[in-house]
Amino acid sequence: MRSAISPRLAMSILRNGMSILPSSRASAAPKAMDKPILCQYHYTVGEKRAMPTAIKIATRAGRDLPAGNSSRDHLNNKLFFRLFQAANIYETQAMRELGFSAVTGATLGALYRDPEGMLFAELYAYLGVSRQNLDAVLKGLEKKGLVERIEAEDDRRKRMVRLTQDGIEAWKDLHQRSLEFFRQGTKGVSATEMTDCIETLARIARGLRAIGPDRN
Incomplete structure (x- = not known):
């Protein structure tokens, strides 16, 4: 992930997922999320047009998880990505704000x-x-x-x-x-x-x- 992410945007992502549009591009009626795509860590983040332009982590649209993944596996995948994401945001913010x-x-x-x-x-x-x-x-x-x-x-x-x-x-x-x-x-x-x-x-x-x- 090479693009800079503001602390406010990072915390919004952590709370709400990836379906966040920058205010300059947000429409009056946000489009519903449908076909998922995957980020580098194989985490389902929503359709490409709903992703913020500041975050360039999507891979090919439409790629599915490998066969054999159950709904439980999907939840595990999402859970551990959120743990990974929260821990890294915490580390970055703690160093910056607390030293x-x-x-x-x-x-x-x-x-x-x-x-x-x-x-x-x-x-x-x-x-x-x-x-x-x-x-x-x-x-x-x-x-x-x-x-x-x-x-x-x-x-x-x-x-x-x-x-x-x-x-x-x-x-x-x-x-x-x-x-x-x-x-x-x-x-x-x-x-x-x-x-x-x-x-x-x-x-x-x-x-x-x-x-x-x-x-x-």
Whole structure:
């Protein structure tokens, strides 16, 4: 995707799908969506003329999904694209508005909850990231003086990660600035919808964690 997308347009896409016309081209009576086309990630986005000109992600019109895809497969496809899309928009907006990546903010938040710190293995399992990714994040935070790694009291072979005093202050500041950011992101979403979404995402996360050789 090479065309620039404004934050407002991105959030509209996330909420409403791809059937959004630029105001300069919108007609009094929008055309109904009929024949679908696919984007790069095989996500059904609607007919070509209904797509915004700022987004050039459509492939050939009329191409169908491979044979054998059930309605459940179609929903799965749409769901995981939305997760992918939302995560990338969140990451981009968090860096721009807050000055922290999503994983950095989540790391600081997780460590703030436990004054004694967390084992490195517990932290990456809790965040759902790889050891390598977390190690890179922690090295960046260590350089800024926000976290430190120390030996575990019960086993010197294990490493604990905890916030420094500067890290505590950094998290408090980030948390306050995040409140309005999150309010804007969930504008128009009810508390009930958010609760349902939280529970659904937790179930999906458990399902993904369970994938393995014996998944069938």
